Structures are given as C-alpha cells and as structure tokens.
Amino acid sequence: MEERKLMRGNEVIAEAAIRAGCQCYFAYPITPQAELLEHMAKNMPRLGRTFVQAESELGAINMVYGAAAAGVRAMTSSSSPGISLKQEGISYIAGANLPAVIVNMMRGGPGLGDIAPAQGDYFQATKGGGHGDYHMIVLAPSTVPEAGELTMLAFDLADKYRTPVMILADGMLGQMMEPVALPDPIDPASLPKKEWALTGAKGRDPNIILSFDLDPEVLKRMNLELQRKYHDIEQNELRYEEYQTDDADIVIAAYGTVARIAKTVVRMARADGIKLGLFRPITLWPFPYDKLRTVADRVDTILTVEMSAGQMWEDVRLAVAERAHTPFYGEMGGVVTTPNKILSEVKKYAG
C-alpha cells in the first residue's frame, strides 16, 4: 500500500486497472470519462503496455475481444451512448466465455442526453443489454477508493469466471476527488496461465474461441454451461452493504453515488429521531435479493432512490415481494438529488 493521494474517480479506475495487470486498454473518447482515457494514454505506453484510441466504441470492444482471446487482461471504458454501441461485443464476449472489464460512467439519457451524472443504464447493465441469454457481473462503487478496489476485483472475477464484468458508476464519481491508497501493482506474469487462450498451437491442439454453433442442441448445451456459471456467481459473489439497518423502520435502497448521499441522509434522519437505514447493493448483478428480503421482514418501508425513473426499483420490489412498502423517489436527466430532498421523501413515510 502506498500513501494516500488525492485522486479523481476516473484516474483511480485507470490506475487500479494498471495495478491489476491490465495489458491492453482500448477506448473512444466520451465525457464524463475522458480522464480515464488520458491516464491510460499517458501511462500504458510508458509501461510497455497497449493503449489504442479506437475508431469507435464498436472498434474498442472488439479489440478487447481480441486481446482477451489472446489471454491478456483487457479493458475498455465509456459512458452511456458509447456503452450502447458496445452491446453486441459484450454479448459476444459473454458467449465466448472471455474475461473483460468494461467501465460505464453513466450520464443522462436517453439519446445523446447530457453529460451530467445519471443512473439510467441499470436495466441495460443488469438485464442483458445485448442479445441472448447472458449476464455480466456489475459492480457499483459509491466512493472513489471503492472504485479502485472494485476495479481490481473486476479483473479477478473476470478471469475466475471467464466473463465480462462492468464497473457501473456515474459522472459524479468519475469527477470527484478523494484520498486514495491503492494496493501495490501485481505482476501480470504472476497471474495463472490461461490454457484456453490463443497463444499459438505449439505442441497442443488448436484453441478455438467461438460464441456460436449452428446445431441448436449444441448451442443449448453452451447456454446451459453459461447458466451454470451464472448460478455459481449468484452463489459466491453477492456483495452489498447494510448501514444502520438493525433497528430501522425505514430503509433506503440505493447504489453508487445516490447511496453515498443517502448515508448522509441516514445521519440527518436519525438526528431528527427517524430510524432510517441504508441497503446498498454493490453487485447489481447478481442482485442481493435474499439479503434485501430479510431486511424487508424487519422494516415497514423500503424507499428506493435512484437517478433514474425507477430501474433498480424493479429488483427491489422483486426482492421485497410485498413484505414492506416499496415507494420510489428518483431524479432524471442528470439532476443530482440532494440530502434534503431525500430526507423530505423519507419524512413522508416516517411515523
């Protein structure tokens, strides 16, 4: 561990990727994640690693597909419209069982939207996004140091399960500066060998990487394998944080930037005598349904707060299954909610 340094979210993600042994980074510029690209442009070549500014997000995700197939740790980053362009590639990466890390610094949408922080890509990230029956692990940091930790974790999970992993954050987290102490870099050469990778068929049978088979029975088996993998991930990789939920009457369900604001609201509400808690999913897929359900059994109300029209809200309602009230409060279009606004929502349901 190094000394703590004041760093921007985007830089922390880039630096954490480098320390996780990311050998190849490909991206196309878009606000609000430009600093990520710039950090990689400056540092990857210096380390003898690959930075390519791609011709488009389609180019970038397919370069990631190639680099991942060649067996190295690879990453791309973008923001909402660019992530939409990457969806076909992500589906191929999932289908071909390749490890890759994709960062989405969400901004207001739909369409060109704006460049302000938003959470409108939850459905896209957690429910597929591209075509076919696949999932990717979705990690949602709510602080700058956590963005670094989850980026390093993303590479490990991607390799462990041979699956795409997304860091889902927003422009606010990307721009925000906080003191961070990043772990020491790992040596890419020390990582476990990928026997399946395209390294040249020397002294072995060829390795072939595919996401297709024209025989429906074979493709069904490939799909069943994927589903088994997703089941393992659901069993082993759920991550969430509970904050002052033990004695709570009301619990806010929120992730990312909103969860961070909601923590302040918990303290404000408790000063006003309202027993408020926070449930923060860290993995958005897999979603911690069971954990949230046990919270729902103890409280009257679970208020979902998002910077969207209510996307995670659907998962919250699935989890709660009418064991508690499940109201929703959201902002859209890049409008960032404030502690006072959330507190006045909370007060509607208190007492």
Place this chain on the structure above:
Amino acid sequence: MPVNTENMIKVFGRPKSMTDVRSTYCPGCHHGILTRIIAQTIDELGIADRTVTIAPVGCAVFAYLWYKCDAVQASHGRASAVATGIKRANPKLIVLSYQGDGDFASIGTAESIHAANRGENITVIFVNNQVYGMTGGEMAPTTLIGQRTTTTPAGRDPGYFGYPIRFSELIATLDAPVYVTRQALYDTRRIMDAEKAIKKAFTYQVEGKGYSLVEVLSTCPTNWHMSPVDANRHVTEVVTKAFPLGDMVDRG
C-alpha cells in the same frame, strides 16, 4: 484392378497445416482454393504454431475449421478490430483476418479502414464475391452495376443503390499499408499469382513490416445462379473489368 502403390511417390497432398474437415463451401466457389493457398503459405513459412485465424460472419464463418492453428470467430465486420486486439496483446502471433466483402467493405468499413490506417501488422484476406453469400444472395457493396440480387431484383441501379465500391483502392490511398493487391483464382496463372501475393503478405507480417491486404475475387455460383464454369468465365470477362487485378501498393 487393384493398384500397386508400392513404387509410387507422393508428389501432391494436403498442406500440413490444413485439417481434413469437410468443406462447407458450395461447389465451384473459390474459397476452397484460397483456403488451400493459405495453408500452403503457412506451411512454407513454418508459422502454423503461431498463427491465429479470425473467422468472420459470412460463408467463411467456419474458417476456424480449416487450419491446425488457433482461431477465433468475430462479430460481423469487426474482424480487423479483433485482429488489432490479438496482435497488440501478443505481437509474436501471426494474425490472419479473413473477411467477405459485406463484412469488410460494408458493415465493417470503419474497423477495416482504421486497422489499415494504423498500419496494424496483420494480414487481411478480403474475399470479393459481389454478393452476401451466407444470407441468400443480397446486394453487397461490391455488387456490379445492373447485377441482379435478391435485394436488387431489377439489377443494381447506381442512381438508387450507389456504385460497386473499390475498397482496396480506398485503402491504397492511405500512408500506412505496406501491401495492397487484388488477385483472382479463375485460372492457373491467376492462382500462382495469388499464391505469390499471399506469401508476400504473410512474409511482410513475419518481418514486422505492417498491414497488408489481399483482395481475392471469388465466384459465387449458387447466388449468381450460374454453373461453376460460367461463374469462372464471368469473373474472367466481367468482374475483372470493374475490379482490375494487380498490386496497388507495395512498400515492402
């Protein structure tokens, strides 16, 4: 009468790096000849144990089956970007991006041009059969003026559908590519020329010289609704007028 093979010597056979998997191409299609030429080249250069083939979306989607080499299948049009990723990840690999004309010159236009413009040290083989073979013979960007396809039933009207695109010529205007050429396979002489061109393209890659593009004119008897012989003649007499053969760039 049983043949006595005892005193025979083998003078011709399948290249070592070529598998014996049965071809998926139609009779009279030139993909088969091209596949053999590539395998022969891989043998001659001794690069089978470090070659990676990228199979496109199109009739060549099974291209990973033909060589005893590592391979990956790419999404439609993105093979040159995938090639970029592989080569940048491991420059020791010899990367072959094998693409059809719809793949390379329509849906993959941006990836194709920019991989060339970055001078990626890869070899692209671009098969121009003037149709979308795999999906049933629709118009390709290379479809000739007046040519009937399932989506130009009255023939390609350039005022409405645009002109056949000479994509290799476009690539040849760039500064980075080391070798850009158009070849055909309609007779022995052309096949021998194509062999030389493909060997040169791979050799440049082995030598680290940079990007090479070998466009190869192919028949598509099935979707042209011609016999293999007529299709061959059509390439000789008609297609080569729209797509002249020869080297456009050789900076090796």
